[in-house]
Amino acid sequence: MARLRTSDHEAVEEFFHACYPRLAGWVRRLVDDDDTAHEIASEAFTRLLSRWSGLDNPHSYLYMIATNLVRDHWRKTGRERTAYRVMTAAGPSELTYQPAQDVDVRALIEALPERLRSAFLLHYYAGFGVKEVAVMLGRPEGTIKADLFHARARLKTALGVGP
Amino acid sequence: MTNQHDPVDAWLEREVAPLLPPPGSLDRIRRTARRRKRNRAMVTVAGCAVVVAAAVSAPQLASALRAQPSGPRPVAGGSAPPSARATPSGGASGQSAGARPLQTVQRTRLSTTTSGTVPPPHFRPTSVTFVGTGSNSVVGAVIGQAGPPCATSDCTSLAGTSNYGSSWYGVSAPVAPAPDASTGVSQLRFVSLTDGWAFGPALWETSDGGWPWQREDTYGLRVTDLEAAGQRAFAVFASCSGTGAQYASGCTSFSLYTSAAGSTTWTPVAVPAAFAHMTSGTPSAATLVISGGTTGYLLTPSGEVLSGPVAGGAWTAVGKAPCLPGQAQASGQPADAQLAAGSSLLLACDTASGTSYQSTIYSSVNGASWKQVAVVPTAGAATSLAGTSTGQFALATTAGIYYSQDSGSTWQASRITSSPPGGFSYVGLTNTTQGVAIPADAALGEIFVTRDGGLAWTAAAITG
Numbered sequence: 262m263a264r265l266r267t268s269d270h271e272a273v274e275e276f277f278h279a280c281y282p283r284l285a286g287w288v289r290r291l292v293d294d295d296d297t298a299h300e301i302a303s304e305a306f307t308r309l310l311s312r313w314s315g316l317d318n319p320h321s322y323l324y325m326i327a328t329n330l331v332r333d334h335w336r337k338t339g340r341e342r343t344a345y346r347v348m349t350a351a352g353p354s355e356l357t358y359q360p361a362q363d364v365d366v367r368a369l370i371e372a373l374p375e376r377l378r379s380a381f382l383l384h385y386y387a388g389f390g391v392k393e394v395a396v397m398l399g400r401p402e403g404t405i406k407a408d409l410f411h412a413r414a415r416l417k418t419a420l421g422v423g424p
Numbered sequence: 425m426t427n428q429h430d431p432v433d434a435w436l437e438r439e440v441a442p443l444l445p446p447p448g449s450l451d452r453i454r455r456t457a458r459r460r461k462r463n464r465a466m467v468t469v470a471g472c473a474v475v476v477a478a479a480v481s482a483p484q485l486a487s488a489l490r491a492q493p494s495g496p497r498p499v500a501g502g503s504a505p506p507s508a509r510a511t512p513s514g515g516a517s518g519q520s521a522g523a524r525p526l527q528t529v530q531r532t533r534l535s536t537t538t539s540g541t542v543p544p545p546h547f548r549p550t551s552v553t554f555v556g557t558g559s560n561s562v563v564g565a566v567i568g569q570a571g572p573p574c575a576t577s578d579c580t581s582l583a584g585t586s587n588y589g590s591s592w593y594g595v596s597a598p599v600a601p602a603p604d605a606s607t608g609v610s611q612l613r614f615v616s617l618t619d620g621w622a623f624g625p626a627l628w629e630t631s632d633g634g635w636p637w638q639r640e641d642t643y644g645l646r647v648t649d650l651e652a653a654g655q656r657a658f659a660v661f662a663s664c665s666g667t668g669a670q671y672a673s674g675c676t677s678f679s680l681y682t683s684a685a686g687s688t689t690w691t692p693v694a695v696p697a698a699f700a701h702m703t704s705g706t707p708s709a710a711t712l713v714i715s716g717g718t719t720g721y722l723l724t725p726s727g728e729v730l731s732g733p734v735a736g737g738a739w740t741a742v743g744k745a746p747c748l749p750g751q752a753q754a755s756g757q758p759a760d761a762q763l764a765a766g767s768s769l770l771l772a773c774d775t776a777s778g779t780s781y782q783s784t785i786y787s788s789v790n791g792a793s794w795k796q797v798a799v800v801p802t803a804g805a806a807t808s809l810a811g812t813s814t815g816q817f818a819l820a821t822t823a824g825i826y827y828s829q830d831s832g833s834t835w836q837a838s839r840i841t842s843s844p845p846g847g848f849s850y851v852g853l854t855n856t857t858q859g860v861a862i863p864a865d866a867a868l869g870e871i872f873v874t875r876d877g878g879l880a881w882t883a884a885a886i887t888g
Contacts, residue, residue, distance in 0.1 A: 270687035277450050282442030289443055298443055303453055310457035366435040385436050416432045 273310060276319060281306065284327060287387060291331045291367060293338070301330045321397050324387045328379055335371045369419050377412040380405050454686060455632070462636060532596050533633035534584045534617050536563055541594035542888030543583035544570035548866035549886055551611040551755070553620070554588075554854045561854050562588040565595055565634075566886060567612035567622055568866055569602050577601045580609055580622070582634060588858055589873045589884035598628040598637040603671045606646055610671075611756060615652040619685035623647040623659065624756050625671035631686045640688055645679070648672040648709065648756040653717040653734050655685045658693065660710045660722070672752035678702040678710045680722055680730070680739065694738035695730055702726065707751045709758035715765035716813060721791050723749055723763045723771075729791035743792035746784075747773035755849050755862075757808060762819070766811020766853075767831045770797075772819055774806060781805055783819060785832045800826055800835045807864070810853045818878045820851035820861055827878030839880040844868055853878070 281302060289298035305326040309319055370378060383394045384405070391409070395402040532539035534555075547568055554564035563586050570581040579602065582595035601608040606625050614620035622628040625646035628637045645661040648671075652658070659681050666673030679701055681690040692700065702710065708725035714734060715721065722730040722739070727748045732739025749758030760774040768787050771794065775784040783806045785798040804823025811817040815831040818838075824847060825838040846864035853859040861872040861881060872881040 269689055270684035273454070274450065277445075277453075281445045281449070283440055285443035285445065286440040290440060295443060299446060299449070302443070302445075303449060306450075306453045307456045307460070310453060311460040313457075366432065413432060 269313065273313060277306060280320065280323060284323060287324075288327055288331060290386075291370075291382075292334055297334065301327060301334060304330055321389065321393060324383060324389070325397050328382055328387075331382075332375065332378070366416075369416050372419075373412055373415060377408050377415070380408040381412040384409055458631060458686075531635040532594050533635050534563065534565055534595055534614065534620070535593070535633070536586050536617070538586065538591075538593040539584060539595060543592050543594050543886050544574075544581050546571050547581060547583060547869050547886040549583075549862060549869070549871055550866050551624075551850065552852065552860045552862055552871055553612045553614045554852070554858075554860065555614050555617055561858070562586060563617065564588070564854075564860070565612060565614060565620070566592075566862075566871060567597070567609065568886070582612070582622075583886050584634070588854075588875070589860065589871060592886050592888060595633075596635040596637070598622050598626075598639070600626060600628065600639075603669050605667050605671060606644075608671070610754075611650065613650055613652050613657070615654070615657070615685060619652075619655070621650055621652065621657055621659075623650045625664075627659070627690075629683075629688065638688055640683075640690060642690070646671055646675070648675060648678075648752060649712045651712045651714045651720070652685070653714045653720075656682060656734055656736070657685065658682050658712055658714075658720055658722075658734075659690065660712060661690075662710070664707075666752075669754060672709065672754070672756040674707045675709060675752060676704050676707060678704075678708075678725060680710075680712075693732065695732075696741055699724060699728070699730060699739075699741065709749045709752035709756070711749060711758050711761075711763050713763050713765040713769070715769065719790075721763065721765065721769060723758075723761065725749060729788075731791050742790060743788070743794070745771055745791075746786050746794045746796075747771070747775075750774070753807060753849065755808070757850075759805070759807075762806055762809035764809040764811040764817060766817055767813055767815040768811075770809060770811055770817055770832045772800075772806050772809045775799070776805070781821065781823075783821075785835075787832055797832045798828070798835055802826060803837075804847050807848060808850045808852075808861075810851045810859065812853045812856055814856050816853055816856055816877050818851045818853055818859055818861075818874075820848035822847035822864065824848075825851060825861060825872075825878065825881060829877060836879075838874070838878055840872065841880070841882045844870075844872075844883075848872070 285298050285302035288301045292298055305323055308326050309323050380394055383389045391402055391405050395405045532541050549566040549568035552566045554561050565582055565584045567582050570579045578599050580597045580600045582597040583592040584595040585592050598609055603610045603625055609622040609624055609626050611624040612622050618631055618633045620630050627640040627642050627647045629640055630637045642661055646664050648660050648662045650659040661679045661681050662675040663677035664675035680693040682693050683690045702724050704725040710725055711723045713721050718734050720732055720734050723745055727745045728741050729743045729745055730739045731742045747761045750760030753759050762772040764770045768789055769791055771786045772783040776782045781802045781804055783800045786794040787797045788794045802821045804821035806819055806821050808820040817828040817832050819826040826835045827838050828835045844863035844865055848861045849864045850862040857875055857877050859874040859878055870883040870885045873884045874881045
């Protein structure tokens with residue numbers, strides 16, 4: 262009887278209700294619409310649940326998956342934007358920064374190198390500590406700190422506010 | 425420190441506005457996750473099977489997998505040899521199943537119309553279940569054994585109906601044999617079109633209406649009774665010495681377990697310490713009922729009645745029944761004491777003397793105190809009792825069925841067209857008019873159905 266444990270079913274339900282709204286909201290600020298946010302959040306939870314029993318830290322795993330899914334979404338929409346520009350031969354090839362628009366900060370984050378972007382999103386945006394991000398990304402803490410510094414510096418330079 | 429004039433800081437400082445999940449999200453996510461897990465496991469198991477097939481025969485593989493209840497669970501559908509599954513799954517009988525590849529097995533589910541297949545020939549039903557209790561509850565299923573002939577020992581089969589037994593279709597079944605000591609299954613409960621359990625003595629669960637089935641770990645114990653309501657199931661796990669088909673006989677230790685629909689984990693229900701492991705000096709049985717979908721009752725071997733909420737929470741001892749359950753019948757239900765929940769709790773106690781049969785009927789509101797309401801002379805020994813929330817009750821015996829329309833106060837013998845020899849092993853009432861009964865002789869290949877509240881019962885053959 263020592264093998265008995267609390268129902269995974271109930272644990273999953275509790276975790277879902279505790280984490281889904283914030284995760285979906287987090288994704289929503291990184292993508293274009295609610296539907297895409299729900300799609301990515303649901304896919305992240307699906308991948309999480311299909312490996313639920315073997316995970317030590319489901320919260321970190323969930324945000325890692327979501328980060329990767331957001332990256333894939335950006336790549337896909339980036340390709341679509343490029344294709345659209347080629348088709349219409351209109352508009353600049355670079356995004357124009359308009360400070361008043363939230364989407365442009367997002368576009369700059371999207372344009373960060375992946376190494377910097379993942380650390381930035383997980384630390385500054387998802388709220389994981391440097392140590393946790395280091396574990397999640399498999400890099401030394403010092404490297405993560407440097408990546409975070411460089412990410413912020415690049416963003417501020419792009420925004421014209423200085424590092 | 426952050427700088428509110430810094431667009432990056434300003435962007436980061438903005439609160440994330442939570443997005444609530446659309447209705448049904450978690451269910452959809454769970455189903456998709458389960459499907460992916462199964463697919464991964466099936467790919468793995470199929471890969472292993474290819475390797476193993478080079479050295480051993482398929483039946484040996486099936487045996488090895490059956491011996492590992494905690495092993496790769498998706499084997500219920502995807503890894504046993506096709507020959508072990510084609511006939512029991514329904515609709516594939518008569519084919520040269522042994523030549524079929526692993527992934528071409530029928531995958532048929534409970535349906536509000538039909539699965540498109542027919543039940544296997546010579547179906548011998550041992551248990552029946554219907555989904556829901558309302559006037560539209562016409563979808564149900566029977567579990568039993570296919571054949572003979574049946575290609576292997578794993579002949580457990582399911583048949584579904586969407587018109588309360590007028591016609592039947594094939595539904596995928598657990599890859600399991602007939603009850604034989606601690607293996608096999610004989611009883612069935614579905615709580616919805618998707619969530620169901622096959623048990624007695626082993627335990628299998630489906631979350632997709634019959635495909636696939638997953639074998640659950642019962643910790644070396646036998647499941648002798650199971651009831652479900654809403655999204656939760658309760659089961660009696662027993663330690664028994666019975667052999668062969670008498671899997672529920674010789675049981676001397678009992679525990680109450682619960683599981684959520686869709687979960688593969690069963691945990692002990694919180695009960696008073698004296699009932700955590702109920703022991704009996706002589707072989708006995710325990711029986712479960714659920715009242716109104718909200719409250720569960722367990723008649724323990726000592727005659728104490730435990731009760732608790734279906735939604736979760738501790739069960740408590742609420743009273744003492746006026747008679748003790750006897751040793752289990754083949755169905756796992758106790759002889760001598762049949763419990764049912766309807767407009768009230770009803771208990772049929774065997775009070776026969778000499779060569780006649782007689783059941784004394786007791787009624788209780790909540791299991792705390794019991795009042796005798798009737799004495800029913802019967803032509804055979806009582807085997808099963810069922811009730812509805814509107815006061816209809818039916819008592820199955822080894823020589824017919826008796827019904828009451830007034831919460832058990834008065835009883836009459838039902839009219840049974842071509843009454844089966846040996847009577848009935850089970851009776852269930854789905855609503856005020858509809859009910860089903862299982863003949864004791866499964867070889868008849870039929871169940872009996874009433875559509876008038878128990879007055880008349882007619883046979884419904886398990887055929888397409």
